[in-house]
Amino acid sequence: NRSGKIMEMQLKEIFTPHCLKFEEQVNIKKFPELHKAFGEDIKKFDFVIFSSKKTYFIECNFYAGAGSKLNEVARAYQELAPKFDQFSQYEFIWITDGQGWLKAKNKLEEAYKKVEIYNLSNINDFILKVKNV
Numbered sequence: 001n002r003s004g005k006i007m008e009m010q011l012k013e014i015f016t017p018h019c020l021k022f023e024e025q026v027n028i029k030k031f032p033e034l035h036k037a038f039g040e041d042i043k044k045f046d047f048v049i050f051s052s053k054k055t056y057f058i059e060c061n062f063y064a065g066a067g068s069k070l071n072e073v074a075r076a077y078q079e080l081a082p083k084f085d086q087f088s089q090y091e092f093i094w095i096t097d098g099q100g101w102l103k104a105k106n107k108l109e110e111a112y113k114k115v116e117i118y119n120l121s122n123i124n125d126f127i128l129k130v131k132n133v
Helices: 002-018 032-038 068-084 099-103 105-112 123-132
Strands: 021-027 044-050 055-062 090-097 116-118
Touching (some): 002 021, 002 044, 002 123, 068 090, 090 123, 099 105, 116 123
Parallel strands (some): 055 090, 090 116
């Protein structure tokens, strides 16, 4: 998953100069109440960003090409996001980009209904959100 790692590196380069407090590759076990809500699913998030009032759990990816993986990921994150609804202090964010989404627009549109999604062109909106919360 080279493009995913590149996306992670890109986001780290974006987050750092904005002085966001974050950790990378965070195991859900670090947050016992959230881990309990997830049950046996031991999830590792690409980033966790800490603000004064909220903690943002971030998954990121980049798809250069189309394929079934995009559909699977969109479906998985639609199932994951509602698990955060019971916690006012936690929020799930998906940051994704790439030309692959051009052929899977309908799956992305469907995911927008349940998941807060950003891409590289609107990532500053997310950064402003974090800084203003």
